[in-house]
Every structure is written in structure tokens, then in C-alpha cells.
Amino acid sequence: MTRARITIDRDFTIADVPRRLFGSFVEHMGRCVYTGIFEPGHPQADERGFRRDVLQLVKELGPTVVRYPGGNFVSGYLWEDGVGPVDQRPRRLDGAWHTIETNAFGLHEFVEWAGEAGVEVMEAVNLGTRGVEEARALVEYANHPGGTYWSDLRRRNGAADPFDIRLWCLGNELDGPWQIGHKTAHEYGRLAQETAKAMRLVDPTIELVAVGSSNRQMPTFGTWEHTVLTHAYEEVDYISMHAYYQERDGDAASFLAEGVDMDAFIDGVIATIDAVKAAGKHRKQVDISFDEWNVWDQDRYNDHEAREIEAAGWREHPRLIEDTYDVADAVVVGTLLHSLLRHGDRVRIANQAQLVNVIAPIRSEEGGPAWRQSIFWPFARMARLAQGRILRLAVDSSQTSTRKFGDVDAIDAAATWDEASGTIALFVANRSLEEAGDVTVDLRGLAATAIRSAEVLTVPEGGDRRSANVADDQDRVGLVPLRDAGIADGAVRATLPPMSWAVIVLDAATA
Structure with a gap:
């Protein structure tokens, strides 16, 4: 034994529990949105097409903030496609996941869904194929009361009141060669700095997350964070972290200990942030947004599923990385949550990826049931009980x-x-x-x-x-x-x- x-x-405490630590993620990827949270015609759908059975499970799970709309998807996304009359929205090819995006669900629908689910919106802007002006315009559309082009367009599209989105991601995984619009650290650092300045000129109350390394194994890990923050430290509030874990070669003992890796990853990023702070003589504190984390069998996706998706041609919301989670996965997810909580003085935001169907605690079938996966339980209990x-x-x-x-x-x-x-x-x-x-x-x-x-x-x-x-x-x-x-x-x-x-x-x- x-x-x-x-x-x-x-008397030995770390910090108040940051409520945003229990966040989730909805990306236009696979069946997370379509037939996940949104399925008009489903027996459990309301008049807006929101699946009530899924909503009930989301409320039970208890996420506090949800990142949207990506993810890799956002690096090629035109946010204007997802506003206005649905029957006039364009269908687009999504190069990130090799699918067709119908744009039947967009910003207005997500904000309304988030209000129904009782979660804060964490909005990501496209800094892959777009830049300063498009991000500035989106903040004006979402948060300005009225009397300007973009805010009045929002009002004409049915939202008289601003969405008041406080939390914004300055792109996604732009250190990765797989990313649409991949950039060097210097290219991204300057773009993030100037985009942040422009967004804050529209709304000085927003909080901004700069892109960190896509994972700890990236060859640029550490130097990426240092370079980006050297450019943008004063303009941002957080830098992101992403990590996915899986069992490899039947090594269950190492898999169950992956929280050790998360601890070391977080400690390394904190050290880099604080080094830039000291060297730049900054007074403010930049913290961490761990806005993608989970257990994910990436080998299966890379070796088989990605090729199958491409071979099948362009389709609407195909099944994609719908991992089935077992007991071991749930224990690992529990320990990853422990790591995040133990670092709650610096990890102020965290988003489990994703919410429904796509490597998710909740699964649903088109026209059929929705249910809890094993990893649902550690998240739900910690989100509810971790207080004070x-x-x-x-x-x-x-x-x-x-x-x-x-x-x-x-x-x-x-x-x-x-x-x-x-x-x-x-x-x-x-x-x-x-x-x-x-x-x-x-x-x-x-x-x-x-x-x-x-x-x-x-x-x-x-x-x-x-x-x-x-x-x-x-x-x-x-x-x-x-x-x-x-x-x-x-x-x-x-x-x-x-x-x-x-x-x-x-x-x-x-x-």
C-alpha cells in the first residue's frame, strides 16, 4: 500500500481561487458547434437551435468562461461572415480542419448561447490572415454602445446593447508551422503589440492574452515567450499556454504522472515572464492563460484521422477527434486540474479543450442523446467545490x-x-x-x-x-x-x- x-x-495559502480557472473552449471544429451545442431540429433544441440537453450538462459541468471561435480555426476566420441574416451568410472553406463552414452559427449566436449557459465570453481575433484593423473593428462591433459604423451594424443585426466582451485572445498558436499565418516571434510580437494598442483605443477596459508556445516541446519554447513579451509586455495582461497529454506505448505509469510535466511547464513560463519583467523594469504583472489543455490521443489524429478527413473531401462538421475517455484519462485530468489550482496565483485563466464532442467532457449524437464522459467528473466537482x-x-x-x-x-x-x-x-x-x-x-x-x-x-x-x-x-x-x-x-x-x-x-x- x-x-x-x-x-x-x-495560514499557508497561495491565492484566492480564480474563477476563470474553470474555463472551457468552443471551436468551429468537428461537431463541437454543429450537432454539439447547436442543432436546429433536434428534439431537445429550443427555438434558437440550442440543444437544451447539452446546455443542462454544461451548467452541471460548471465552466465559468468559454474561449471562442478557435483555435486553429480563428487564424483563417472572417468574423463578419458570422453576423447578419443567416440566409445571407457565406459558406467558406476552412483550411484549418479541411471542412466547409456554413456560418449558420456566429458571434451573435454564441453570445446568446453563453448568456443562456451562464459563462463569460473569451473572444479570439484572427492574427493569422488578418491584423490590426479587423481586430479593432471587432471590438467596436462587440463593445461600443452605438453611433459608429460597426456598433450601428451590430444594432441593425439585432443586438441593441453591447456584448461587453472583456477577455480577448490575440490570435492562436502562431508559433506553429501548421498554423495559417505562421509567424516568427518577432513578427508576432510586433503585431500583437500594435493590435493590442488599437483594440484598447476602442475599449481601454478589455483584457488581452498574447500567444505563447503551442506546447513545451516546440523548438522555440522559452525564446518565443521572451521575444513576444519583450515587444508586448506593457500591452498585454496574459500569455497563453497549451498542452495535451496522452498515454504512449502502453506506459500507463508515466501517463498518470503527466501532471509533473504541467507543473514544470508552468514554472518555466512564470520564470520567463518574470525575467522579461525584471529586464524591462516593468511594474505590472503579466500572468498566464492556460487556454488549451486536456488529454488527447494526438498520435491517432496525426497518423490516421487527419488523412481520412482530407481524403473524404470538403464536408460540413465531420466527426473529428471524438476521443472516448476512460478511467485513467479521468484520473490524469484530475491531476492536471490540481496543477492548475496549485498555480492559481499566476495561472488566472484556464480552458479545457473542448466542451462538446471534440476531445470533450460532454458527448452528443446528432438527433440522439447527450452524456457525460469520465473526465466530466473531476472538472465538475472542482469547478463547484474549489472556493475561497x-x-x-x-x-x-x-x-x-x-x-x-x-x-x-x-x-x-x-x-x-x-x-x-x-x-x-x-x-x-x-x-x-x-x-x-x-x-x-x-x-x-x-x-x-x-x-x-x-x-x-x-x-x-x-x-x-x-x-x-x-x-x-x-x-x-x-x-x-x-x-x-x-x-x-x-x-x-x-x-x-x-x-x-x-x-x-x-x-x-x-x-
């Missing part, structure tokens, strides 16, 4: 061996303390494939009075780590009561099954 002692001290202050934990854990990272903690954890409700939310994962985890939690400055709830996600009875939820068996994997959890001699004790993720909510009083 693996063992871990977690020490929680009321992020606690700085001291974790003394048994080690588990991995091929990629060497020895790592078998038990991984994050926690929050909400003084208003008197609750501690402890999120904990057992990375061991075979051994149960005996966890003891010592409290200092706080006293646990009761366990309000304790749930665990692990291999279901009769299943294995590949068990997953599918259309005809939608509840195979989920949260179940964690029976072996209690309070004794002032400490909280719990036993976690092998390869599991759990959440324990404690009623606590200051001691």
Missing part, C-alpha cells in the same frame, strides 16, 4: 516509478479553504496502478468537525482502466461514495483505490 501524509495549515483560498499543501508521499519522470509522488493533491462556508475541499489522486493509497491529513489552525461528502472515481466493478461511458452505457464510470474515509484523533484518514481520483469535503472550524 502506498502512503501519504498531507499537512494543511490555515488555495491552500499550500505539504505532501509526504510514497513514490511510484515511471519511465518518463523517474520516481514521483504516488499521491497528488490540491485543496481550498472557504472561510465563509467553513469547508475544506481536498482533491486527491492515487497514481499507483496496483496499490491502494492510505492518506492521512493533518490540520493546523483548523479542526475538522465532520466529513460533509467523500466521493471517488475509480475502476468500476467488473471493469478495468479502459472502462468508459458510451451512448448505450452512459453511467459506467462516475463518482461513487468513498466509504473508507473518516476523522480520528483530529486527523482525516482515507484509503483510495489504485488509480483513482477523489474529493473530500470537510466541515472545519478555526482552531
Whole structure:
């Protein structure tokens, strides 16, 4: 059995929980929009074509902010195509995903959908094929009250009030050769700087995210962030991070430890930001928007699916990277959320990619049902329960061996303390494939009075780590009561099954 002692001290905290940390992502890609959140004619669709069954699951999942409309898609997108009468909108070829974009769903529809879902809009501008003027015009269209060309066009298109979009992405993954409009760091840094200045001349209250490296393995990682911020530090509020993880060559132990990589990635970007800040003698603080992250089998996409899409020719919203998530995926997603929460003093925004169908916690079928994937559960619980202050934990854990990272903690954890409700939310994962985890939690400055709830996600009875939820068996994997959890001699004790993720909510009083 693996063992871990977690020490929680009321006075050792990191930051208030940033609510934007629990964000999601809707891109015009595959079936995320069409037959995902929007399917006119579906039995569950409302008069606007929004799928009510999907909306209900989105509200249960609890994202706070949703990035839109891309992603790679945005680097070739003309935002004007998605406004005005739907029957007059042009059909376009989308080179990013080799599909036909009908533009039946655009900015107005997304803003209305976001209001219905109760999420903040995070809008991305095209800095691949377009630039300063188009971005400036979009801010005027979205946020200016009226009396100008673009704001009056919005009003004529049915939105008398401004959309008041606060959060904007200055392009997407422009360090990547696959990106439409790929740029060097100097080219992008100057463009981001000038675009940011022009956008803020229209609306000085907006917040701006500069493009960071597409992943930690990029050959320009580190130098890209340094160069971009050297140009644009004073003009932006955040720099982006993107990361996707997958199991390779059957190495499940390393896969379960990928949170170690996310920790190192974040720490590296923080170091680069702060180096630019110091060298430039800047007073303001630039933080991180981790606006794409998830588990994704990229090998399957690159080796097979991308070729199949191109071979099939230009189609409307074909199936694309609709990964089916299993127990192991859910445990990894839980640990990635732990990493983000532990860095909540600098990672102020994060967006799991994507929301529906495309590498998503929610799946739907055209004309059919919608359901929760295994990765739905860690996100939903953390989005709801992570409140108040992020606690700085001291974790003394048994080690588990991995091929990629060497020895790592078998038990991984994050926690929050909400003084208003008197609750501690402890999120904990057992990375061991075979051994149960005996966890003891010592409290200092706080006293646990009761366990309000304790749930665990692990291999279901009769299943294995590949068990997953599918259309005809939608509840195979989920949260179940964690029976072996209690309070004794002032400490909280719990036993976690092998390869599991759990959440324990404690009623606590200051001691």
C-alpha cells in the first residue's frame, strides 16, 4: 500500500481561487458547434437551435468562461461572415480542419448561447490572415454602445446593447508551422503589440492574452515567450499556454504522472515572464492563460484521422477527434486540474479543450442523446467545490516509478479553504496502478468537525482502466461514495483505490 501524509495549515495559502480557472473552449471544429451545442431540429433544441440537453450538462459541468471561435480555426476566420441574416451568410472553406463552414452559427449566436449557459465570453481575433484593423473593428462591433459604423451594424443585426466582451485572445498558436499565418516571434510580437494598442483605443477596459508556445516541446519554447513579451509586455495582461497529454506505448505509469510535466511547464513560463519583467523594469504583472489543455490521443489524429478527413473531401462538421475517455484519462485530468489550482496565483485563466464532442467532457449524437464522459467528473466537482483560498499543501508521499519522470509522488493533491462556508475541499489522486493509497491529513489552525461528502472515481466493478461511458452505457464510470474515509484523533484518514481520483469535503472550524 502506498502512503501519504498531507499537512494543511490555515495560514499557508497561495491565492484566492480564480474563477476563470474553470474555463472551457468552443471551436468551429468537428461537431463541437454543429450537432454539439447547436442543432436546429433536434428534439431537445429550443427555438434558437440550442440543444437544451447539452446546455443542462454544461451548467452541471460548471465552466465559468468559454474561449471562442478557435483555435486553429480563428487564424483563417472572417468574423463578419458570422453576423447578419443567416440566409445571407457565406459558406467558406476552412483550411484549418479541411471542412466547409456554413456560418449558420456566429458571434451573435454564441453570445446568446453563453448568456443562456451562464459563462463569460473569451473572444479570439484572427492574427493569422488578418491584423490590426479587423481586430479593432471587432471590438467596436462587440463593445461600443452605438453611433459608429460597426456598433450601428451590430444594432441593425439585432443586438441593441453591447456584448461587453472583456477577455480577448490575440490570435492562436502562431508559433506553429501548421498554423495559417505562421509567424516568427518577432513578427508576432510586433503585431500583437500594435493590435493590442488599437483594440484598447476602442475599449481601454478589455483584457488581452498574447500567444505563447503551442506546447513545451516546440523548438522555440522559452525564446518565443521572451521575444513576444519583450515587444508586448506593457500591452498585454496574459500569455497563453497549451498542452495535451496522452498515454504512449502502453506506459500507463508515466501517463498518470503527466501532471509533473504541467507543473514544470508552468514554472518555466512564470520564470520567463518574470525575467522579461525584471529586464524591462516593468511594474505590472503579466500572468498566464492556460487556454488549451486536456488529454488527447494526438498520435491517432496525426497518423490516421487527419488523412481520412482530407481524403473524404470538403464536408460540413465531420466527426473529428471524438476521443472516448476512460478511467485513467479521468484520473490524469484530475491531476492536471490540481496543477492548475496549485498555480492559481499566476495561472488566472484556464480552458479545457473542448466542451462538446471534440476531445470533450460532454458527448452528443446528432438527433440522439447527450452524456457525460469520465473526465466530466473531476472538472465538475472542482469547478463547484474549489472556493475561497488555495491552500499550500505539504505532501509526504510514497513514490511510484515511471519511465518518463523517474520516481514521483504516488499521491497528488490540491485543496481550498472557504472561510465563509467553513469547508475544506481536498482533491486527491492515487497514481499507483496496483496499490491502494492510505492518506492521512493533518490540520493546523483548523479542526475538522465532520466529513460533509467523500466521493471517488475509480475502476468500476467488473471493469478495468479502459472502462468508459458510451451512448448505450452512459453511467459506467462516475463518482461513487468513498466509504473508507473518516476523522480520528483530529486527523482525516482515507484509503483510495489504485488509480483513482477523489474529493473530500470537510466541515472545519478555526482552531
